Amino acid sequence: MSPYSKRIAFALSLLLFLPAIATVAAPPGLRISTPSISPASPGPNDQVTVNVTVTAGSGVKNVTIHYSTDNWNAVNTTVVASYNSTSQRAIAHIPPLYNGGNVTYYIVAYDNNNNKATNDNNGNYFTYNVPAGSGFTATTGLWIQIGVVIAAVGAAVSVGFYSLRHRRPTS
Incomplete structure (x- = not known):
């Protein structure tokens, strides 16, 4: 095999294996776990804490909680979560629902490469119900x-x- 043929063979082998090398070296994607709330059964005077794990190979840029108290008709609110990169936990607070009702929410996160991930419970959203207060x-x-x-x-x-x-x- 001539030196020129060896170079071409080497270049072709690099092109052939480059996708495999790039796939192995790529950082893990942006992932959002299933959130938990505290208290688990909130009352009308309870602020609800949403706690969720968010991971990304490039690091997490921000996490937001989007929630509605009227099934996404008119009242839609976005809350920026505080993110701890050591524990990989994002925490946000939804204010009390004094008159009771249903809260529907989902989580959106961006990594440091501006990739976006959403966890909306496969389109069903996450929900919790607040009983009506005594007044x-x-x-x-x-x-x-x-x-x-x-x-x-x-x-x-x-x-x-x-x-x-x-x-x-x-x-």
């Missing part, structure tokens, strides 16, 4: 306390004015 919330309790204090101060002022007004002269 008495911490805010309602605070207003009741303020009302009682105002009524007590008002009563004390009224008694003070009444006692000053109806004093009998001493002779």
Whole structure:
């Protein structure tokens, strides 16, 4: 075999094996696990913490939680998750649903190569239900306390004015 033929054979073998080498050397893709929520059965006054593992060979750029409280009709909210690259955990908070209802959500992540991954539970989304509250919330309790204090101060002022007004002269 001539030196020229050897070079061509070498070049062709590189072209033949290059896809295999590139495949082995490629970093793992962007992956999003199934999320968990805490508390597992939230009440109307509970902030819900969404916890999910996100991994990428090139590193994770950002993670967001997209949620709706009206089945994606009008209210759609995006929350940026905090991501810990050591634990590979993303955590985001969904605020309390004081009047109860159904929360539907999914996760979107980008890696450092701007690849996007979505975990929407195969199009079914992740959901949790919040029972309707009793109508008495911490805010309602605070207003009741303020009302009682105002009524007590008002009563004390009224008694003070009444006692000053109806004093009998001493002779």
